[in-house]
Amino acid sequence: MDQLDLTIRIAGENGEGVLTVGDVLAEALARSGLHIYTFKNLPAEIKGGASMTQVRVQDTPVRSPGDALDILMVWNQENYDIHVGEVKPSGVVIFDPDECEADESLALTQIAVPLQKITKTVIKTMKSKNVLAFGILTTFLGIPVEAAKQMVAESRWGRRKEFLESNINALKQAYIYVADNDIDLGLSVPVNQRNGHAQLIMTGNDALCMGALAAGCRYYAGYPITPASDVMETLAKAMPRVGGVLMQTEDEIAAITASIGASFTGAKVMTATAGPGLSLMVEALGLATMEEIPMVVVDVQRGGPSTGMPTKTEQSDLNLAIYGAHGEAPRIVIAATNTEDCFYTAVKAFNLAEKYQTPVIMLSDQHLSQRAQVMSRPDLSRIEIVERKQPEVNGSVSPQEFDRYEMTDDYVSPMPLPGRHGQHYVATGLEHDEHAHIDYSPEAHIRMTEKRHQKIESAVNEPGFVQRYGAEDAQLGLIGWGSSEGPILEALDRTLAKGYKVAALIFKMLQPLPEKEARAFIESIPVVSVVELNASGQFANYLQGRLAVSLKRFNIITGLPFKAGDIEEYIEGVLQYG
Amino acid sequence: MAEVRTADAEKTGTTERSGDEGRVVKRKLKDYRSEVKPTWCPGCGDFGVLAALQRALAERDLDPKDVVIVSGIGCSGRLPEFVNAYGLHVVHGRALPAAQGVKAANPDLTVIAVGGDGDGFAIGGGHVPHAVRRNQDITYIVMDNQVYGLTKGQPSPSTPTGMQALRRSVSMPKMAPYEGVLEGQLNILAMVIVYGCSFVARTFSSQATEMAKTIGRGLDHPGFAFVHAMSPCPTFYNTYDPWKESFMPLPEGWDTGDRIKAIDMAMEEVGDGVFHSGVFFQEEYRTYTDKLQDVYTKAYGDEQATIDALMDQYA
Numbered sequence A: 001m002d003q004l005d006l007t008i009r010i011a012g013e014n015g016e017g018v019l020t021v022g023d024v025l026a027e028a029l030a031r032s033g034l035h036i037y038t039f040k041n042l043p044a045e046i047k048g049g050a051s052m053t054q055v056r057v058q059d060t061p062v063r064s065p066g067d068a069l070d071i072l073m074v075w076n077q078e079n080y081d082i083h084v085g086e087v088k089p090s091g092v093v094i095f096d097p098d099e100c101e102a103d104e105s106l107a108l109t110q111i112a113v114p115l116q117k118i119t120k121t122v123i124k125t126m127k128s129k130n131v132l133a134f135g136i137l138t139t140f141l142g143i144p145v146e147a148a149k150q151m152v153a154e155s156r157w158g159r160r161k162e163f164l165e166s167n168i169n170a171l172k173q174a175y176i177y178v179a180d181n182d183i184d185l186g187l188s189v190p191v192n193q194r195n196g197h198a199q200l201i202m203t204g205n206d207a208l209c210m211g212a213l214a215a216g217c218r219y220y221a222g223y224p225i226t227p228a229s230d231v232m233e234t235l236a237k238a239m240p241r242v243g244g245v246l247m248q249t250e251d252e253i254a255a256i257t258a259s260i261g262a263s264f265t266g267a268k269v270m271t272a273t274a275g276p277g278l279s280l281m282v283e284a285l286g287l288a289t290m291e292e293i294p295m296v297v298v299d300v301q302r303g304g305p306s307t308g309m310p311t312k313t314e315q316s317d318l319n320l321a322i323y324g325a326h327g328e329a330p331r332i333v334i335a336a337t338n339t340e341d342c343f344y345t346a347v348k349a350f351n352l353a354e355k356y357q358t359p360v361i362m363l364s365d366q367h368l369s370q371r372a373q374v375m376s377r378p379d380l381s382r383i384e385i386v387e388r389k390q391p392e393v394n395g396s397v398s399p400q401e402f403d404r405y406e407m408t409d410d411y412v413s414p415m416p417l418p419g420r421h422g423q424h425y426v427a428t429g430l431e432h433d434e435h436a437h438i439d440y441s442p443e444a445h446i447r448m449t450e451k452r453h454q455k456i457e458s459a460v461n462e463p464g465f466v467q468r469y470g471a472e473d474a475q476l477g478l479i480g481w482g483s484s485e486g487p488i489l490e491a492l493d494r495t496l497a498k499g500y501k502v503a504a505l506i507f508k509m510l511q512p513l514p515e516k517e518a519r520a521f522i523e524s525i526p527v528v529s530v531v532e533l534n535a536s537g538q539f540a541n542y543l544q545g546r547l548a549v550s551l552k553r554f555n556i557i558t559g560l561p562f563k564a565g566d567i568e569e570y571i572e573g574v575l576q577y578g
Numbered sequence B: 001m002a003e004v005r006t007a008d009a010e011k012t013g014t015t016e017r018s019g020d021e022g023r024v025v026k027r028k029l030k031d032y033r034s035e036v037k038p039t040w041c042p043g044c045g046d047f048g049v050l051a052a053l054q055r056a057l058a059e060r061d062l063d064p065k066d067v068v069i070v071s072g073i074g075c076s077g078r079l080p081e082f083v084n085a086y087g088l089h090v091v092h093g094r095a096l097p098a099a100q101g102v103k104a105a106n107p108d109l110t111v112i113a114v115g116g117d118g119d120g121f122a123i124g125g126g127h128v129p130h131a132v133r134r135n136q137d138i139t140y141i142v143m144d145n146q147v148y149g150l151t152k153g154q155p156s157p158s159t160p161t162g163m164q165a166l167r168r169s170v171s172m173p174k175m176a177p178y179e180g181v182l183e184g185q186l187n188i189l190a191m192v193i194v195y196g197c198s199f200v201a202r203t204f205s206s207q208a209t210e211m212a213k214t215i216g217r218g219l220d221h222p223g224f225a226f227v228h229a230m231s232p233c234p235t236f237y238n239t240y241d242p243w244k245e246s247f248m249p250l251p252e253g254w255d256t257g258d259r260i261k262a263i264d265m266a267m268e269e270v271g272d273g274v275f276h277s278g279v280f281f282q283e284e285y286r287t288y289t290d291k292l293q294d295v296y297t298k299a300y301g302d303e304q305a306t307i308d309a310l311m312d313q314y315a
């Protein structure tokens, strides 16, 4: 085995505990110095329905959920039928012979393990079925029983001492069963490089919450919505510990306007939602642009339109994020690429909001927000934090002389804060002049429109939001944004290794558009294709409109994330057959 | 500049400003006038509400830098522009959530939300019960003219139904074929009392002194204070004459601590064709800020957690 790369899927009835098995396995492997990437596919129901969880494990950072399965464990017939087709020819299926019948015609290694029966007759506590399943997996992965015991003890199964003994017993039964039946897959996943708690295991939503707090977010308002609710839940626990305020509002309109109110006083504010909520926020987003109020709005995209597919992933809110406004209301739109990047993109979102006094929409998506990955603990002393431009405290300028919307070189004006600065003014969504007085004259509207647009346009010079990868003399270029970075780069590496000349350009800033980099990339490569998880090619259309070029597209709309293999095949297809 | 308020000053409204020794001259109504002249039609009731609010602010000698007036859209929503203080003029119907964000982020500020009957009880009606539930120390003045003024005369949720409107010989030409409106009239005051609001009062823009006093009591009330400020729109729905007749003070010795009585009164007066002015109900409940303070004390005692410490849960 050269590079470690295993994709393991566990599938069963939702609510049965398969998710716990996946979570514990992922955490245990991560604590053993390995890199993990989880992927869950859940029904929208609270209980019932087929659900699955998947862990991909590598010894280097994992970039995509994994293609075909190396190991599939199913707890019942329904899940066997759903998933068995995704197992690699060299893969293994573990099934419960009392719950399901294996298809003998398949050329796969299929191993019967009577999970239900062992739990009932040998372990005798049904709750321990999860631990038994976990033990079967660790045995097959070649993890020594002592190491596996430590994993259980450190997991949620070890937290309650009174259950620890029976859980360890369940684990032992797994090892006994496998030894008795002489099963050996020949795997030996190296778990001796223990890093314990040195690395963080986070989902995208966890990471963005921590990034927001690190950036100074102390006010959050939100309304529950899948898959953004856990942002509010995480912050609900954290905010009181840092003296912040978390408000669960009556709807998203209240969430965004309350955030505007809080930011008006100088607080760093955030609200997170998904597409339906962002739709409701559109009017107030324009207000924040008009009044030049800093704020971060996170949109964890899910399958749309309407209520759509709440538990599925898609990159389909880009149009709404960029254009969703009446009148012309420019704002900054950025997208995070992976878990670790959710942390740093959240920090940047706050910095941009404060620096440019504007709403910043940060795009994430269901898959990015829910999957767990390993990341290095951020060094908070090295994170740059930007504060908003304010007038001098105790300054002598009277409110009558003060220009809240003063025309400055960078189009950003000092913002007085109630309670702090004597330069009180009235922020209004009506068109106004420099002095914040209502003014519908052509001159005022022209000047203020320019101020609002130029300010945002100048943010295109912020470093680190667009990156090129791959061959200099590429024949095919892929353009991606946000969370498709991982699978695109993995596919790029695979195809480069096969000798194809390919390159990729990944955007994390979508508005303002880094036009220079986009144009240089598109003009230097014969064929360029935009890879995104939506039907209409929203980013491709946007690029075509802005750059007057013609682009190929590669879109999937399965509600599932890209697999590196999908993109690899696409690259080969284009380069072989055009 | 920190303000030191003594127990006595509390009563008299006198404030000593530290670093400003010797200046015990109180601010006057004109100190709360901005350089922007009101754009309302001559005779608009909103002039009365503006003056009453300015007077209440002057009586409390509040520093304009510590006052934030939040409004939605409507003729009434223009009020913050005319006051020398901080103002936040948001979108239609959202004055309350914005005001709550202001107060939550800085509880030391005096926060006042203002707006029309349409702004507060049509498009923004969903926010009222929640503002009441949060009971932040905010004064909400609804300037009720029973019509949409800014959009020129359409009915609002508080427009009387059908014949009732006609009996008062007040016309709403845009609704002529309907003889008023088909929908029932919302009893704004009763609703707010039923929601559980900790301070509910009504006042009339033509009764200047009374209105300033009522708004002042709302400002002094520690919690969410609802002031139903009847404020006629002579241009589109001139209710001056009937309202002058139907306004009367709450009965002598009115018990402001009885919510059920307050509801009864708010329900009955409609049938009687009267408007009572004064404080219908008032009781002090713990505010959102008070409760949050308890949460803080429990969560970290004297010392806040570092972000590093928060990240430990993921290690």
Ligand SMILES: Cc1ncc(C[n+]2csc(CCOP(=O)(O)OP(=O)(O)O)c2C)c(N)n1
Binding pocket: B073, B074, B075, B076, B077, B092, B115, B116, B117, B118, B119, B120, B143, B145, B147, B148, B149, B150, B151, B156
């Ligand atoms: C979302 C939205 N819908 C409609 C309007 C148009 N509009 C502005 S003010 C208003 C109603 C105003 O009535 P009210 O709140 O009673 O205020 P008044 O003018 O009577 O003081 C309407 C419908 C708007 N500004 N925004």
Ligand code: SF4
Binding pocket: B039, B040, B041, B043, B044, B045, B046, B075, B076, B145, B149, B150, B232, B233, B234, B235, B236
């Ligand atoms: S239209 Fe009516 S409410 Fe508006 S300013 Fe004129 S009188 Fe006042």
Ligand SMILES: [Mg+2]
Binding pocket: B074, B116, B117, B118, B143, B144, B145, B146, B147, B148, B149, B156
């Ligand atoms: Mg009105």
